[in-house]
Amino acid sequence: MRLVGLTGGIASGKSTVSNLFRDSGVPVVDADVIARDVVQKGTRGWKKIVKAFGNDILLESGEINRALLGQIVFSDPSKRQLLNRLLAPHISYSIVWEIAKLWMKGCKVIILDIPLLFETKMDRWTNPIIVLWVDPKVQIERLISRDGCSEGQAQNRINAQLALDWKKSEADIVIDNSGSLDDTKQQFQEVLMKVSEPLTWKERLRSRDGLISVVVFTAVGVLLAQKNLL
Ligand SMILES: CC(C)(COP(=O)(O)OP(=O)(O)OC[C@H]1O[C@@H](n2cnc3c(N)ncnc32)[C@H](O)[C@@H]1O)[C@@H](O)C(=O)NCCC(=O)NCCS
Numbered sequence: 600m601r602l603v604g605l606t607g608g609i610a611s612g613k614s615t616v617s618n619l620f621r622d623s624g625v626p627v628v629d630a631d632v633i634a635r636d637v638v639q640k641g642t643r644g645w646k647k648i649v650k651a652f653g654n655d656i657l658l659e660s661g662e663i664n665r666a667l668l669g670q671i672v673f674s675d676p677s678k679r680q681l682l683n684r685l686l687a688p689h690i691s692y693s694i695v696w697e698i699a700k701l702w703m704k705g706c707k708v709i710i711l712d713i714p715l716l717f718e719t720k721m722d723r724w725t726n727p728i729i730v731l732w733v734d735p736k737v738q739i740e741r742l743i744s745r746d747g748c749s750e751g752q753a754q755n756r757i758n759a760q761l762a763l764d765w766k767k768s769e770a771d772i773v774i775d776n777s778g779s780l781d782d783t784k785q786q787f788q789e790v791l792m793k794v795s796e797p798l799t800w801k802e803r804l805r806s807r808d809g810l811i812s813v814v815v816f817t818a819v820g821v822l823l824a825q826k827n828l829l
């Protein structure tokens with residue numbers, strides 16, 4: 600099994616590219632979706648947030664007020680670290696569970712779309728790592744236009760993550776998403792070919808079918824050895 604890391608900065612185009620992977624039939628585990636699931640009303644993540652941030656963090660429906668929580672944590676690093684500490688175990692557990700389900704289905708290549716891949720050191724699990732890079736001016740413009748936030752709020756969100764240029768320097772594959780969608784789609788075709796290359800023998804051993812083959816060969820080997828000994 601090949602675990603491909605897909606990361607970048609906020610609004611650098613991860614979801615755009617992970618949708619291209621999905622459309623090409625490659626399964627994607629999306630950490631942002633998981634991070635939403637683990638704080639659904641009544642979950643353990645939700646209870647932890649209410650305990651730490653108080654009832655004022657809830658909407659009338661009882662759901663977390665994400666806009667308010669975002670305002671708090673993106674303007675106060677200590678609150679953000681607190682939130683990260685509270686949710687990290689739930690998010691990583693769910694990511695592992697999603698990978699396990701895809702492994703059991705026999706999937707050979709899985710994309711892990713994780714915005715904080717480097718920050719959470721999950722990059723150790725993934726190879727290759729794709730970084731979505733975008734020109735800083737374009738990034739802030741897209742963030743403001745998508746989220747309708749002020750320039751200051753957008754900059755706070757960008758500053759809450761490791762520098763995108765540093766992430767780029769750590770990447771195995773870089774997609775420059777500063778241009779048009781067509782330009783990104785063109786780069787994507789090459790990346791798709793790369794991540795779809797035949798698995799290495801280590802990756803094959805880590806896949807479901809590889810493991811089954813090892814178990815079957817070992818069992819046959821043991822049986823033959825026993826027969827020869829008798
Ligand atoms: C702060 C919250 C409530 C804001 O919610 P909101 O709906 O406005 O944003 P959303 O969840 O869609 O995240 C948008 C982007 O913000 C960035 N981001 C999210 N959380 C963080 C964080 N703790 N630190 C840095 N950047 C973050 C990511 O690039 C993400 O793609 C939410 O992001 C959250 O619960 N974050 C903590 C969970 C987490 O670490 N998520 C990232 C998954 S690895």
Ligand SMILES: Nc1ncnc2c1ncn2[C@@H]1O[C@H](COP(=O)(O)OP(=O)(O)OP(=O)(O)O)[C@@H](O)[C@H]1O
Pocket residue numbers: 607608609610611612613614615616631714741742745776777778779780781783
């Ligand atoms: N090449 C492009 N040209 C124009 N707009 C783009 C391009 N790529 C992405 N966008 C737009 O920029 C915004 C950010 O893209 P996207 O949501 O894919 O980023 P992201 O990295 O997943 O963001 P986040 O970190 O918040 O999850 C979206 O509104 C998207 O439609």
